[in-house]
Amino acid sequence: MSTPFRQFQAFHAIMERGTVTAAAAHLGISQPAISNLLAQLERRTKLKLFERRRGRLVPTPEAAVLFDEIDTIVRGLDHVNQAVADLQNRTAGQLQVATNHALAFGFIPAEIAAFCELRPNLTLAMQSQYSGKIQEWVAAGLYEIGICERPILHEGLEERRFTFETLCAIPNSAGLSDHAWVTPADLDDYPFIIMGADHMVTRRTREAFHANGAHFRVRCHTDLFRNALNLVKQGLGAAMIDPFTLASDDGEGYVVRRLNPTVHLDIVIVTRRDRPISVVGQEFLDQIIPRMEKIATDTMQDRIEA
Structure with missing residues (x-):
């Protein structure tokens, strides 16, 4: 069964933007047009994609599955459209960076701003996402540069690895x-906020506790280092936090201490092995790699109170 792409695009916009109004603004069409496209998609697929509750659209489980399947395709068309626009406008290159959330809160925006200062005609594509999705996007050619956590899940990706010491944030x-x-x-037995049971920092912290005969007590699971740090600031427990998140925070409500033994976080820059990187992309890498290397060797001592 063939489904017009515009219907998928409207559905994708609603899922990503959260409301019909925002989706319509994003696609540059009217709200009734968005609603009509969604209704057509539900009739064609014979799937109920949203529940309407108190005037809001709530995605069904089927909608979540469909979104995951079409996300890369829709983004791919957006990528093509942007490339066409760049060629039409003779734009001087485009920087395409997908980064994990930790670097997206401060480090990468600051680096992009510095990079663009002498490149006023440069266009940008920056997205923050979870590491698996970032690798998928780079492998599909949607983004030229990906910054994410290990392990590498897709073949055909070149990686440059950095190892960062995480620090223990503890409520005052x-x-x-x-x-x-x-x-x-x-x-020992102090409550911890963790990044999921299978996250490398959680595993390595648990191993450090077990090797030293201490009880690693988990109080809360979350999905972002930023969320974990905010919970620390509320006094709910300690957490191992990456240096990028700490550097972009105000430092209020907690102290930062090095853990002995140290617990490390592995982050990689990924690019496609079968595609030469653009001049713009290489220049951006030449800028950020030395700075990431410096952070990797820096223990963040200036954030640790005497």
């Missing part, structure tokens, strides 16, 4: 401000 109320370092024994 924990009474550990006089420690220059903390150990698993210091935090």
Whole structure:
């Protein structure tokens, strides 16, 4: 069964933007047109994609599955349209970067701003996403540069690996401000906020506790280092946090201490192995790689209170 792409595009916009109004503005068409496209898609697919509750559209489980399947396709067409526009306007290149959330809060926007300062005609495509999706986008050619966590899930990707020390953020109320370092024994049975049971930082922290005979007590799971740090600031527990998230935070409500033994986070820059990188992309990498290398060797001592 053939389904017109415009219907998928309207559905994708509603899912991504959250409302019909925002989707219509994004696609540059009227709200009734968006609603009509969605109704056509539901009739064609014989799927109920949204529940209408109190005037709001709530995606059904079927909508979530469909969105995952068409996301890369819709973004691919947007990518083609942007390339055509760049060629028509003779734009001097486009920087395409997909980054994980930790670097998206401060580091990458600042680097992009510095990069664009001498390139006023440069167009940009920047997106933050989870690491698996970033690798999918780079492998599909939607983004030229991806910055994400290991492991590498797609063949055909070149990787440049960086290893960063994570630091332990502890609520002020924990009474550990006089420690220059903390150990698993210091935090035995203390509540922790973690990045999911299978995340590399969680696994490595748990291993450090077990190796030192301390109980690693998990109080809360979350999906972003930023969320974990915000929960620390509310006094709910400690968390191992990456240096990028710490650098973009105000530092209020908690202390930061190095954990002995150290727990590391592996981040990679990925590009497609079978496609030469553009001049613009290589220049951006030449800018950010030395800065990431410096952060990788920096223990963030300036964030640690004496």
